[in-house]
Amino acid sequence: MSKYADKIVEIVLNSREHLTAEQVFLEMKKTYPKVVLATIYNNLNMLVSEGKLRRISIEGSPDRYDRTTRHDHMICMKCGALSDITIQDMTQMIERQTGGKILSYDLKINYICSECKNKLKENKHE
Numbered sequence: 627m628s629k630y631a632d633k634i635v636e637i638v639l640n641s642r643e644h645l646t647a648e649q650v651f652l653e654m655k656k657t658y659p660k661v662v663l664a665t666i667y668n669n670l671n672m673l674v675s676e677g678k679l680r681r682i683s684i685e686g687s688p689d690r691y692d693r694t695t696r697h698d699h700m701i702c703m704k705c706g707a708l709s710d711i712t713i714q715d716m717t718q719m720i721e722r723q724t725g726g727k728i729l730s731y732d733l734k735i736n737y738i739c740s741e742c743k744n745k746l747k748e749n750k751h752e
């Protein structure tokens with residue numbers, strides 16, 4: 627089990643693509659051709675609960691997996707593209723307002739990416 631887990635962490639950390647379980651599975655198959663998708667899911671769940679990986683849930687699309695280093699995400703509402711953004715850590719500000727310790731927060735910024743913006747412009751000209 628743990629040889630898989632180590633490799634999964636390596637795959638996710640080496641990628642900046644915010645991989646889905648399916649994509650991790652395809653990468654894993656290159657090293658472990660016999661691995662099954664259920665094993666990938668089990669390991670991903672374990673790694674997330676151990677705090678070694680971070681899961682990003684986006685409504686209407688499969689969960690993605692990411693490094694745990696503090697950063698936030700911008701999501702294009704047109705194509706679903708996910709990009710990293712580093713915003714000042716708001717933990718203290720939130721804790722001041724809620725009056726207690728928080729475990730974490732998950733900031734998602736909805737926007738229209740430049741590619742989709744350009745497409746919208748093109749369509750208007752037609």
Ligand SMILES: [Zn+2]
Nearest residue numbers: 702705739742
């Ligand atoms: Zn887009």
Ligand SMILES: [Zn+2]
Nearest residue numbers: 692697699710
């Ligand atoms: Zn990210």
